[in-house]
Amino acid sequence: MATRAVYFSPSEAQILMEAYEEVKDIIKKKGNTATVIKQREKAWQSIADRLNARFFASGAFLYSVGDAEQLNKATICRTIRSVCLAIKALADVFISFPGHRRLCDIKEEFYRIAGFPNVIGAVDCTHIRIKAPSGAHEADFVNRKSFHSINVQMVCNADCVISNVVAKWPGSVHDSRIFRTSEIYQCLSQGEFSGVLLGDRGYGCQPFLLTPFTDPQEAQQAYNHAHARTRARVELTFGLLKALFHCLHKLRVSPVRACDITVACVVLHNVACLRKERAPRVPPAMDWDNPAIFPDDDSGRLLRDQYVLNYFS
Structure with a gap:
């Protein structure tokens, strides 16, 4: 089934990615639920970053997000879930x-x-x-x-x-x-x-x-x-x-x-x-x-x- 790719403006992407980079650095220093991110190779980190930015910023269906990055739904769900919980752990x-x-x-x-x-x-x-x-x-x-x-x-x-x-x-x-x-x-x-x-x-x-x-x-x-x-x-x-x-x-x-x-x-x-x-x-x-x-x-x-x-x- 064909899906329509969802995009967001460069300004929105820049705001989100800079904020995400700051949070991700803190997650790495704490070494808690984000150990999965640490173990990713550099290329996969780039894909994961784009994946989460696209989901949070656009609210696209997981299929649409996955199609944009050529990933299956299970991989998308695991990645978004792990990053989401790691960011949530910083609520305090x-x-x-x-x-x-x-x-x-x-x-x-x-x-x-x-x-x-x-x-x-x-x-x-x-x-x-x-x-x-x-x-x-x-x-x-x-x-x-x-x-x-x-x-x-x-x-x-x-x-x-x-x-x-x-x-x-x-x-x-x-x-x-x-x-x-x-x-x-x-x-x-x-x-x-x-x-x-x-x-x-x-x-x-x-x-x-x-x-x-x-x-x-x-x-x-x-x-x-x-x-x-x-x-x-x-x-x-x-x-x-x-x-x-x-x-x-x-x-x-x-x-x-x-x-x-x-x-x-x-x-x-x-x-x-x-x-x-x-x-x-x-x-x-x-x-x-x-x-x-x-x-x-x-x-x-x-x-x-x-x-x-x-x-x-």
Whole structure:
């Protein structure tokens, strides 16, 4: 069966390959799950590099990727899987909450966006489309838009570096439920970090997670406006991630492998951000407008009112 070769622009290829080279060097130094890469001959390394770059950047079918490099599907799967897991193993190095900079600098960068103080991250979830999984839990992966997906939580900084990622939940699980069961929720609720996250109306207002007012008055409108402009940075981050890694538009793999690939892409995204690579063009993001399933916390509402009184009145 004939397949159409998939290509990506020279600028996209350059960004991805430079980021991949940096990560690969670190993998070699650590000598962990990437020992297979070490043992490859120089010619095979060149093919493997092109293979992974083509898959992550284009999201092509494995057959299309293999045809471009004259490799069979089994070889492609093994190579992409081994490199994916090796990159994912670096998550603790490149994904760190609240970030790789001083807390005061993180807050200052968010404040410059719209004058919203004390912000240490913007949180939201994004759906990664997957093929329909087999098994008894197939229906769990059908989301509110009626397609199969995994629902991935991310927290980002003002410079679009992703400081936290949770990739393990099926598409039917609500954003706020993912947040409440996450490690970052436990850390924030125990007061381990000084500052607040910004989230949309799908989250209940907490003393460490501020949400917009539903029916704002005049001063509350100013708060909502600054909140929306600042929180929009996480939507921009999703757009940048999916624009650079087209494979995230649909992963034709099992849910577990889809989660692994997503985390690997986040690692590479952060490497590109830290290297200050030129960002790809980002299409408009789709707002899922999730309804809240948990009520606002009284102390969260009180803190939100104090923000309005102290900063937006």
